[in-house]
Amino acid sequence: MSGNVKETIREIEAGKEFEPLGMALSRWEKEIVQSYIAHWRRSCPTELANQLRSLDRKWRSTRHMRRVCAVALILADLLDQDWLVTAEKGDIYVVPSELRTDVEFDPRKHKERLRRSLRKGRDKQVQEPSVRSFLNSMERGGVLSLIDSGADLLKELQARPHTVESLAEVIDPEVVVCARDVTDDVTGLNSLDVWRYFRHTWSLEYRPTPGRTMPIIIRNRARPNRPVIGIALLASPVMRLLQRDAWFGWSADALRQGLQDETQSVKQWLAQAMAVLENAISGIRYDDLISAEAVKKPTKDDIILLERKAAGADALRARLLEEVHSGEESTYLTRGAVKEALPETDWLEASSDPLFIKKRAEVLVSLLDAKRSLMSVSRKKLSREALLEFLDKREGDRFLTTIARERLKLAVSSQLMDVAICGAIPPYNQLIGGKLVTLLLTSKEIQNAYRTRYGGQASIIASQMAGRPVVKEAELTCLTTSSLYGNAGSSQYNRLRLSGEDHPELSNDISWQRIGKTRGFGSVHLSNATVECLRDASVDFHGARRINSRFGEGTNPRMRQIREGLEALGIESDRVLAHSTPRILYGCKLTGTNSAKAISKAWIRRWLIGRVGRDDLAARLLPLGPKSVSDELASDGEGQFVLPLEDGTVHSRSSSASAGTH
Known part of the structure; x- marks a missing residue:
């Protein structure tokens, strides 16, 4: 057992800092789990x-062991x-790697450790x-025909x-937005399948993205x-992110500051505040909930009535949901489950x-409570100082x-996308192709594609909230992302x-800027198998699956399912989800219309000119090509190639053998 582990365990035994x-x-x-820890920890x-x-492979099908x-x-x-996982004094302790004592932080080693640990899930x-x-x-x-030869590219x-015009004849990027009806004209393969193939080369395991x-x-x-050259994925951003919202001027503090600045x-x-509220209220169907007069002049009783109806x-x-889980059918429950906005959709139903x-x-x-407060403040004709004092109180806050929140909703739902995946494919990853892909996400081609895909399309959640088709503007103005490897940047x-x-x-100008750090919180370190088991634990506990990844249930269903499963097990969710590896947030405001060719x-x-002139370029490019990518996907990350068997299972063989038959 390493010294740092011993020291952490000594602190646990002394009752310092760490809770079971x-x-x-x-x-x-509990004794079953503790016995495994005690025996195999050695x-x-x-x-x-x-x-x-x-344990999971043996007992998953047995309900009382799930x-x-x-x-x-x-x-x-x-x-x-x-993480440190240990059983001490009859309890199980878990300690994030970054909180272990007597360990000096090394950004390079930290990044490599994270990459290695995340890679384990992908390899599985x-x-x-x-x-x-x-x-x-x-x-x-034929997907391998879409991978360039490092040797041929080097020769070219x-x-x-080494001039811009000459090298532009070798690398001339084209933006392809993948869709179910878009086919690759070289291989005849579906573009989404091509994207997914290359996505599996990432160190993170592939997970479908909602929204x-x-x-x-x-x-x-x-x-x-x-x-x-590379792939990317723009995805719906999280609804609230303090550092991001402050940077873009969408936070409550930014609103207060606008009042203070005079x-x-x-x-x-x-x-302006009243206009925001009235616009938000107009997007909510209320005829079956409350009267028009109550919406015009809300009272406390009206708000209590709505709380009861909710x-x-x-x-x-x-x-x-319990009836459906027990095998009964419920058309009432499913009639509002809209998966795709179609012209014939009955939004009222x-x-x-x-x-x-x-x-x-x-x-x-929340809207009518805010309107009631605003109407009260407006009647009193408060001074700037008195209004700021009101905003510092609970009701004002x-x-x-x-x-x-309503201003943020508008931006997040139609103007902002998160860069969930972005990077280069070999051999272009050795030519700083990742930066090229990132820069191209700001191009007019991407903005036009976003406008085409989402402009004129009814928003599923907004339309269900309004009871009528609601079409939002689709103008991409902001991009955000976070570093995968925490403080290593x-x-x-x-x-x-x-x-x-x-x-x-x-x-x-194009400028990606560092805008802050996350809290070191998330679920990226939990595998799909674990999440599925947590879902089962939640269903067993509640008697129904309450989070069904439906539009409208809430953002990030995976995270909410994990939380619910952890709570069903009696585990405080933050103890597992707080991985203590804050990630750096980056943002980019799209203020112009640069073409992909100009950006390239x-x-x-x-x-690129500097990279092409490097002495080690040949050593970097020559090993890369279709075979290197194929071998990477066939490897289990430990130098073994995975071979499919006739019965659909897999086994491994040494990487020293030929990889041509995998």
Whole structure:
């Protein structure tokens, strides 16, 4: 056992700082997990993780053991992330790697450790029979012809003068937005399948993303077969993120600051606040909940009535979910479950789903409460100082939060996207292609594609809330992302700026800026198998699956399912989700319309020319190509190649053998 582990355990035994992981397990259930920890901890964390996962393989189908399996899988995932997992004094303790004592932080080692631990989940996923079948079918279909040869690319680059115009004849990016009806004209493969194949080369395991998504492939039309330079995914952002909202001016503090700066009169400020509220109220169907007069002049009694109706709809939905779980059919429950906005959708009926009755009532509670406060303040004609004093009180803070939330909703639902995936594919990853892909996300081609995909399309949730089709503007004005490797940062986004003064092709500057850090909180370190087991634990506890990844249930269903499962096990969710690895947030405001070609030329001048002139470029590029990517996807990350068997299972063989038959 390493010294730092011993020291951490000594602190646990001394009762310092660390609390046991609370679990609502019976004594014998807890003893099962503790016995595995006590026995296998003596070998190594990897072996302990493997043994804990063996519990799941043996007992998942047994209901009374599923709780034990869920706890075992959670602990196995934490061990993969180099957390300390130990059983001391009859309790189980978990300590994030960053909180272990006597460990000096090294950004380089920290980044490599995170990459290695995250890679474990991906390696497990690509060994699954269904994933191996998909990868093999894509390779048989010709996807490898879309991967450039590092040797050929090197030869082409070295044969040309190192000038922008000359190198632009070798790398000429093309933006392809993937969709179900878009087919690759080189291979005949579906573009979404092509995107998914390359997504499996990432160190993170592949997970479908709910909400708005734009999978993007960057191709090089200057080379044979227009090989893939890189891929990206724009996805719906989280609703609230303090640092991001403050940076873009969407927070409650920004609203308060606008009043303090005296850039507006009190009357103008209040009028704008009322306009925000009236616009939000107009987007909510209320005829079945409350009278028009009550909406015009809300009272406390009106708000109490809405709270009761929200609670009633919630209770009805819970009862119907239990009936469905027990095998009964419920058309009332499912009639509002809209998966796609179609012209024939009956939005009025969809708004009558119990979920949306509850949501409409709850939103009206906050909107009408804020309107009541605002009308009271307006009647009193408060001075600027008195209004600021009101905003510091509980009622005023609630009012300000509601106004900020409604402004934020508009931006997040139609103007902002999060860069969930972004990077280059070999061999372009050795040419700083990741920066090129990131910069191209700000191009007019991407903005036009976003407008085409979402402009004129009825918003599913907004339409169900309004009981009529609601079409929002689709103008992409902001992009955000976060570093995957925590405090180690991201070389891809650091110093990612292009100035129009330095690059005459650009019509405006492009600047990705660091805007803050996350709290070191999330679920990326929990595997799909663990999440599925947590879902089962929640269903067993509540008698129904209450979070069904439906539009309207709430943002980030995966996170909410994890929370619910952890609570069902008696585990405080923050103890597992707070991984203590804050991530750096980056943001970019899209203020112009640079073309992909202009951005590419600026990237060539700023980064590629220097990279092409490096002495080690040949060593970097020569090993890369179709075979290197295929071998990477066939490897389990430990130098073993995974081979599919006739029965659909897999086994491994040494990487020293030929990889041509995988």
